[in-house]
Amino acid sequence: MYGYAGRIVKIDLSRSEVKSYDLPLEWCRSYIGGLGFNTKILWDQLPPNIDPLSPENIVVFSPGAFVGTSIPTASRCEASAKSPITGRFGTSNSGLFWGFMLKASGIDTLIISGKAEKLSYISIINGEVNVKSAEHLKGFDCWSTTDSLRRDYGDVEVASIGPAGENMVRYASIENNYYDAWGRCGLGAVLGSKNVKAIAVRGDKPVEVANVKEYEEAYSEAYSRIVSYPLFNLWRTYGTLVASDAYSSQGILPAKNFQYGTIDGWEKCLRENLHKYKKKGVSCISCPIACAHWVEVPEGKYKGLELKDLEVTWVLEFGAKLGLTDFDKIMKCTEVASKLGLDCCS
Incomplete structure (x- = not known):
């Protein structure tokens, strides 16, 4: 088949x-x-x-x-x-x-x-x-x-x-x-x-396609449209963290469990600070975007903590909702939840 x-x-x-x-x-x-x-x-x-x-x-x-x-x-x-x-x-x-x-x-x-x-x-x-x-x-x-x-x-x-x-x-x-x-x-x-x-x-069993030539043409078109999209480089650089800026600028952060739309100190959780933590991009298989990040805490109490992602889900749920405004603590919460097998936003 x-x-x-x-x-x-x-x-x-x-x-x-x-x-x-x-x-x-x-x-x-x-x-x-x-x-x-x-x-x-x-x-x-x-x-x-x-x-x-x-x-x-x-x-x-x-x-x-x-x-x-x-x-x-x-x-x-x-x-x-x-x-x-x-x-x-x-x-x-x-x-x-x-x-x-x-x-x-x-x-x-x-x-x-x-x-x-x-x-x-x-x-x-x-x-x-x-x-x-x-x-x-x-x-x-x-x-x-x-x-x-x-x-x-x-x-x-x-x-x-x-x-x-x-x-x-x-x-x-x-x-x-x-x-x-x-x-x-x-x-x-x-x-x-x-x-x-x-x-x-x-497993090591390949997926076969029915018409290789048509498949290659469809692949080339899809790839070209993705990498030429105006927001491609923004997504590749910051991933979903771009939404942190939008939530903040519009005053719709879920701050302190939705009590407020903004939170003091949130500027530390904007995308412009990602470079201090990001070591490289991480991609799922077959994806040219690599919207995820391999990040490391550079200094402080959690110095040396490494994991994948500072994506917006974790930043909003462990950051804004709990009143945390620095990536270090958000990363530590992410590590604990991932190990325990707890969803941060169900």
């Missing part, structure tokens, strides 16, 4: 079963991939009125249709389930390389249902799916979990939950390696309710 791996995998943790299905061609035409596939599956398979933290809930992961190709910005993977926050449809997406590796393992969609008897992790290596004990990872933060699985499996991409997910905190996230996440809707709590600590994936 051109453009797709052609395979859906469903893991029933309660029955210790792994089943594989052919991806219906009509799904590709009607629902395309990613969120479309997830929505179709939840609509068809999720019973109404279930408890989001019960074994009856399902978690679905689907990369976007172009993931696995070189089409610019095609890196996102959608995760969906019934949300324990709202009791309704919950979905979130994440970039980097996890979705690419799932598709390179020969899987377009991964469905997880039921509940494992004990804490477990899922390994998917070139399409071979195994569910194994994760008792040795109990209580580990997300970064330590990723470290441990990479020691065991090499260069795998890891989706994991931290202590927040294990304890079913309703706004727990699923972390993507160290610095990205499926953050919204409490999906980490849903994995925790299923006793799933992590999903480690690696």
Whole structure:
């Protein structure tokens, strides 16, 4: 099947079963991939009125249709389930390389249902799916979990939950390696309710396209339009932090939990200060923009702290909402939340 791996995998943790299905061609035409596939599956398979933290809930992961190709910005993977926050449809997406590796393992969609008897992790290596004990990872933060699985499996991409997910905190996230996440809707709590600590994936199966010449022409046009866009260099330099300036200038910061629209000292959190922390840009696979940042605290109490991002989500949620007006403290909050597997804005 051109453009797709052609395979859906469903893991029933309660029955210790792994089943594989052919991806219906009509799904590709009607629902395309990613969120479309997830929505179709939840609509068809999720019973109404279930408890989001019960074994009856399902978690679905689907990369976007172009993931696995070189089409610019095609890196996102959608995760969906019934949300324990709202009791309704919950979905979130994440970039980097996890979705690419799932598709390179020969899987377009991964469905997880039921509940494992004990804490477990899922390994998917070139399409071979195994569910194994994760008792040795109990209580580990997300970064330590990723470290441990990479020691065991090499260069795998890891989706994991931290202590927040294990304890079913309703706004727990699923972390993507160290610095990205499926953050919204409490999906980490849903994995925790299923006793799933992590999903480690690696694959080397290429995605084939039907017409190479037409594909190359479409790729060239898309790439050219992106890099020639008037705001491209601004996005590449500052990423989403450009919005910090806009929020501030318009007086719509969520300052001190939305009590105020401005906050004293916010000038230290504007994009012009990013250069003091930024060491290099960071890109998701197949993306020329590299809107994320590798940053390091240059001095002070948290000197030497390094991580990916000073993106506007963290800056507004940990900065403006909490009344913090320097990047050092915001970065420390980001590190703690990422390790624990907590979403900063659910």
